[in-house]
Amino acid sequence: xxxxxxxxxxxxxxxxxxxxxxxxxxxxxxxxxxxxxxxxxxxxxxxxxxxxxxxxxxxxxxxxxxxxxxxxxxxxxxxxxxxxxxxxxxxxxxxxxxxxxxxxxxxxxxxxxxxxxxxxxxxxxxxxxxxxxxxxxxxxxxxxxxxxxxxxxxxxxxxxxxxxxxxxxxxxxxxxxxxxxxxxxxxxxxxxxxxxxxxxxxxxxxxxxxxxxxxxxxxxxxxxxxxxxxxxxxxxxxxxxxxxxxxxxxxxxxxxxxxxx
Numbered sequence: 001x002x003x004x005x006x007x008x009x010x011x012x013x014x015x016x017x018x019x020x021x022x023x024x025x026x027x028x029x030x031x032x033x034x035x036x037x038x039x040x041x042x043x044x045x046x047x048x049x050x051x052x053x054x055x056x057x058x059x060x061x062x063x064x065x066x067x068x069x070x071x072x073x074x075x076x077x078x079x080x081x082x083x084x085x086x087x088x089x090x091x092x093x094x095x096x097x098x099x100x101x102x103x104x105x106x107x108x109x110x111x112x113x114x115x116x117x118x119x120x121x122x123x124x125x126x127x128x129x130x131x132x133x134x135x136x137x138x139x140x141x142x143x144x145x146x147x148x149x150x151x152x153x154x155x156x157x158x159x160x161x162x163x164x165x166x167x168x169x170x171x172x173x174x175x176x177x178x179x180x181x182x183x184x185x186x187x188x189x190x191x192x193x194x195x196x197x198x199x200x201x202x203x204x205x206x207x208x209x210x211x212x213x214x215x216x217x218x219x220x221x222x223x224x225x226x227x228x229x230x231x232x233x234x235x236x237x238x239x240x241x242x243x244x245x246x247x248x249x250x251x252x253x254x255x256x257x258x259x260x261x
Contacts, residue, residue, distance in 0.1 A: 052148070052168065052183040052184055052185050052259070052260070053077055053078030053079075053168060053184055053185070054078070054184065054185050054186065054187065055075055055076065055077050055078075055083065055149065055151075055184045055185070055186050056075070056076050056186070056187070057073065057074070057075055057076070057192070057223055057237045057238075057239060058071050058072055058073065058074050058075075058076050058237070059072070059236055059237055060072060060235065060236075061104075062106070063106070064076055067080075068082065072237065073223045073224075073225060073237040074223070075087070075221065075223070077151070077162075077163075077166075077182060077184060078166075078168075081162055081163065081166065082162060083151060083162065084162065085221075085222050085223070086220050086221070086222055087151055087152065087153075087220070087221055088151070088152040088218050088219065088220055088221075088244065089149050089150070089151050089152070089218075089219050089220075089221045089241075090149065090150050090152075090215045090217065090218050090219070090248055090252070090256070091147055091148065091149050091200055091214055091215060091217070091219075092148040092149065092150060092213075092214065092215045092256045092257075092259075092260050093147070093148040093214065093260065094145055094146070094147050094148070094197065094200050094201070094204070094214075095145060095146045095147075095148075096143060096144070096145050096197075097114050097115060097116055097143075097144050097145070097146065098114070098115045098116075098117070098118060098120075098121045098126075098128070098141040098142065098143055098144065099112050099113070099114045099115075099141060099142060099144045099189065100112035100113045100114075100126065100138060100139075100140070100141055101132055101134050101135075101136075101137065101138070101140040101141060101142045102134060102135060102138055103134045103135025104134065113126075114144070115141065118141075121141045125139060126139050126140065126141045127139060127140055127141070128140070128141055134190075142189065142190070142193075143189075143193060143197075144187065144188060144189040144193060145187075145188040145189075145193060145196075145197050146185060146186070146187060146188070147185065147186040147188055147196070147200070148183075148184075148185060148260045149183070149184045149185070149186055150181050150182065150183050150184070150215070150252075150256055150259070151163070151181070151182040151183075151184060152179055152180075152181060152218075153169065153179055153180040153181070153182055154179050155178045155179050155180065161180060163180045163182045164180070166180075166182060168182060168183060169181065169182050170182075170183070170255070170259070172251075172252070172255060181255070183256075183259045183260070191226075191228055191236060191238055192238065192239060195238050195239055195240075196239055196241065199241060200214075203217050203243070212247070213253045215248060215252065215253055215256050216247045216248050216253065217243060217244075217247065217248075218243075218244040218246060218247065218248055219241040219242060219243055219244060220241070220242040220244055221239055221240070221241055221242075222239075222240045222242075223237045223238060223239055223240065224237065224238055224240050225237055225238075226238050
């Protein structure tokens with residue numbers, strides 16, 4: 001039995017349909033309707049319906065460095081939560097795209113175009129030449145990735161964790177293993193892309209070979225200040241991921257799937 005809900009084109013509110021009409025052709029009685037309840041979450045939802053703040057590394061430039069001058073190299077969760085070094089992170093998924101290779105400019109309101117594939121970028125007139133410095137050729141695209149992550153926040157009893165007051169944090173586990181999980185998205189480009197993406201693709205391949213999900217692996221994340229481009233280059237904080245010997249339980253993957261889809 002299928003109960004369909006379709007939008008009503010009438011914009012006027014009224015007590016009968018409340019802007020929606022319910023097709024009950026397949027509903028034989030009120031008792032049968034109650035078996036097919038509308039309670040809970042149903043249907044298909046994309047990432048846009050998931051609330052997962054972005055994480056980023058606080059560098060020496062940008063607004064985050066102004067807001068948190070004493071936290072250079074720290075991981076920032078959302079707009080104002082500092083993630084401690086050596087936090088454990090797992091990756092549920094990784095989505096590769098291509099972005100116009102524009103120079104970093106905080107005053108520029110327009111955002112660089114993003115394409116799902118090289119074919120799309122080339123069809124729009126962009127090129128994929130390598131080793132092009134940002135801003136030199138704005139019709140050049142570079143590979144980027146969006147990582148879907150979950151941060152572990154141990155529960156130390158009376159000690160209040162950095163994620164205790166976050167509305168996005170989720171309780172997980174029992175007893176001494178009880179913790180909070182903080183879902184997040186992470187934009188990876190440039191040096192961070194080269195540092196993280198090859199590792200994750202390799203580990204995902206190994207997990208697939210073993211019949212395990214990508215998020216079975218757990219990593220300890222820290223950052224390191226590195227000189228990029230030789231003596232005259234920029235000093236940036238890069239993420240360092242260390243694989244941990246213990247894997248996540250199957251229940252972790254189940255929860256991650258509920259979060260990200």
